[in-house]
Amino acid sequence: MVPSVLALLVLACASTAQLPPSDWQRTIIFIHKETSPSQYVFLRGGLDHSRRPDCVHNATVDPCSIPIWHIWTTRYGKYNAWRQGDNFLDWYGPEWGQGMVESINFPPQGTPMMWTTDASGWCDPNDMACYYQGRLTMNDPDYFNAERAGFGYTPRNKWGEHYWMLDVLMDCSRTWEGWFNVKAYLTPEREWEPDIWQRDSCTSCRYMPPPSSRNHMARCGVTNVFQWGKPFPCEIFPNHPDPALPDNY
Numbered sequence: 001m002v003p004s005v006l007a008l009l010v011l012a013c014a015s016t017a018q019l020p021p022s023d024w025q026r027t028i029i030f031i032h033k034e035t036s037p038s039q040y041v042f043l044r045g046g047l048d049h050s051r052r053p054d055c056v057h058n059a060t061v062d063p064c065s066i067p068i069w070h071i072w073t074t075r076y077g078k079y080n081a082w083r084q085g086d087n088f089l090d091w092y093g094p095e096w097g098q099g100m101v102e103s104i105n106f107p108p109q110g111t112p113m114m115w116t117t118d119a120s121g122w123c124d125p126n127d128m129a130c131y132y133q134g135r136l137t138m139n140d141p142d143y144f145n146a147e148r149a150g151f152g153y154t155p156r157n158k159w160g161e162h163y164w165m166l167d168v169l170m171d172c173s174r175t176w177e178g179w180f181n182v183k184a185y186l187t188p189e190r191e192w193e194p195d196i197w198q199r200d201s202c203t204s205c206r207y208m209p210p211p212s213s214r215n216h217m218a219r220c221g222v223t224n225v226f227q228w229g230k231p232f233p234c235e236i237f238p239n240h241p242d243p244a245l246p247d248n249y
């Protein structure tokens, strides 16, 4: 029958593909960078070009870019616009077709992160509902959390304000034995995070990083906590279960 022949053909083609099977795992990155409300931190990264001479400056086809899926759909317009069409962690800034924010006169400069704090009662100063109605009166106590609003409190943050967060599914099969490089990028200044020299293991980390890198070395499938422009302190640990993946995942 025609459909089963087609199915066989598809299977045969898939089994001859060069890429390893994909391995999607939830990967969380925090970078601490003190910012003002008009500043936004994006993430860039992937594999180091010095390790792979075949990298090309086009995220869609670049073997040094790592496929990602943003987990959260948020109320906050900027994060939510910039996450659209952001399909890779890469080194090159805006992706082809990545969402724009009308009030901001530059395209997204990489993978958007969310501003977070560890203060559980935190309200956005412009959010009257949060201030006057209060978090506790809501039927849904997570309504004002960063994962739902786009910035703010997250139970994952144990350290303080200005911990910019990325929470995505990542194709770990595209990393370097589970490792990949990251560097933050500050806007509107268009300022790369300075080089750091990560030569040693992070705190409570049972993984030995590869020898020196000028970027933070992050681990796929777990939580990574870094400081802007500094190799230490840094921490790598298994993901806390809370907040769990939303229902549509």
Ligand SMILES: *[C@@H]1O[C@H](CO)[C@@H](O)[C@H](O)[C@H]1NC(C)=O
Binding pocket: 058, 059, 060, 061, 096
């Ligand atoms: C990147 O590569 C894809 C696939 O070959 C192509 O469709 C796209 O136009 C390229 N993008 C740019 C900006 O060159």
